[in-house]
Amino acid sequence: MAVEYLCKVCRGHLNVKTSIILAAANLSDRSQKGLVYLNPELGNYTKTTHPTFDIKEGEEYIYSCPICGAQLNSMKYLHMVRILMVDDSGKEFNIYFSGIGGEKCTFKVRGNKIEQKAGPDVKIYDKYFEVLRKTESTFKSLLILQAYRI
Numbered sequence: 090m091a092v093e094y095l096c097k098v099c100r101g102h103l104n105v106k107t108s109i110i111l112a113a114a115n116l117s118d119r120s121q122k123g124l125v126y127l128n129p130e131l132g133n134y135t136k137t138t139h140p141t142f143d144i145k146e147g148e149e150y151i152y153s154c155p156i157c158g159a160q161l162n163s164m165k166y167l168h169m170v171r172i173l174m175v176d177d178s179g180k181e182f183n184i185y186f187s188g189i190g191g192e193k194c195t196f197k198v199r200g201n202k203i204e205q206k207a208g209p210d211v212k213i214y215d216k217y218f219e220v221l222r223k224t225e226s227t228f229k230s231l232l233i234l235q236a237y238r239i
């Protein structure tokens with residue numbers, strides 16, 4: 090069994106051939122939208138888009154499932170996008186990556202435990218992630234983000 094990536098809402102398969110396929114729209118200008126092909130290897134941030142659509146550095150994007158249309162940005166971990174990963178032994182994980190263009194960081198979480206971190210920008214969210222795992226409130230998470238994000 091190969092590693093699979095699923096939508097957190099409809100559990101449809103997001104990986105096709107060698108990419109994870111998501112729809113994305115620029116948060117400040119929703120008319121800038123398109124499909125994004127992500128590399129399924131954690132820590133590999135090569136992405137492919139159509140030439141008419143570009144992920145701009147420093148701008149925030151709303152990612153959605155191309156199958157059901159559900160928004161995948163996390164309400165709890167602000168600026169993070171969440172999808173599911175099922176590994177080759179059938180174990181399920183939450184995968185979080187930054188929805189901000191150019192930010193390279195990924196967290197692989199199972200239950201309450203961070204199993205793997207990847208990417209050079211992981212330090213931006215590191216403390217934030219640790220503290221936030223212990224809180225459930227979105228408002229609180231906003232305050233924590235402001236306190237911890239560089």
Ligand SMILES: [Zn+2]
Pocket residue numbers: 096097098099100101154155156157158159
């Ligand atoms: Zn879906």
